[in-house]
Amino acid sequence: MKNRIYIKIIGDSIAAGEGTSDFKELDSTLIKVDNINFKNVQTKKSWGALLNEYLNKENKNVVLNNNGCCGMNSTQLKENINKLVSEKDDIVFILIGLNDRKRKNGLNELYSNLKYIINHLRDKKIILMTPTISTKENENKLSRIHHTIDIINIIRKISKEENIKLIDNYKKIENYLKENNLEIDKIMIKENCLNDGLHPTDLVHKLIFENILESKIIYSKTI
Incomplete structure (x- = not known):
């Protein structure tokens, strides 16, 4: 009988926890891909932490490890899935897609790569996540061939097609803004955070965490 439950977080910088006021990239390398050293990171205020x-x-028998990689796209995730997820992992959170916005064929790549990853990890409990809303300034950068909502629609589509649980953080933030009569800039620009309009602040990371709890997909007493 297995005594421990292993949880893995994989994906990009939003998965890794970038944007928080205490986020720090360490000197050690998590994985090397295409001559890029994706570094280990440290933060206590991210949704994963x-x-x-x-x-x-x-539940002291739960082991959660975050293998989110700042700057990673879905193709890199697919090609290195066996290095980022181990056989012993029981539950895998997947949060990827924003870096595919900068790739000409990024939407098709995201769709096919997520399909492959889900099929490859079928023996595990998979939880898909959408990223949050970016500011208009960030969305309008010249590098954005595609937009966040395009990524969101693909993730939602795959969740339905593959019958995979979805934590819809984009919708969570939309509702939060509406309920509090706020614009996205008001919660994406906070003191000591990265403040680039893309990476979540401490507040937004907390809202992502609350969204996980509200979904009742995972909680400590029954994990």
Whole structure:
């Protein structure tokens, strides 16, 4: 009988926790891809760190590791999936797609790559996540061939087609803004955070964490 539950987070910088006021990229390399050293990171305020803290309060047999890679696209994730997810992992959170916006064929690549990854990890509990809303300034950068909503629609489509659980953070933030009569800039620009209009602030990371709990997809007493 297995005594421990292993959870893995994979994806891009939003998965890794970038944007928080305490985010730090370490000197050590998590994985090397295409001559790029994707570094290990450190933060206590990201959604992944908050989830880890929550789960370990009541269940010491849960082991959560975050293998999110800042700057990674879905093709790189697919090609290195066996290095980022191990056989012992039981639950895998996947948050990827924003870097595919900068690739000419990025939308088709994201669709096919996620299909492959899901099929490859079928023996595990897979949880897809959407990224959050970017500011208009960030969306209008010249490097954005595609836009965040295009990425969101693909992730939602795959969730339905493959019958995979979805944590829709984009919708969560939309509702939060509407309920509080706010514009996205008001919650994406915070003191000591990265403030680039793309990476979530401490507040937005906390909202992602709360969205996971509200979904009841995963919680400590029954994991």
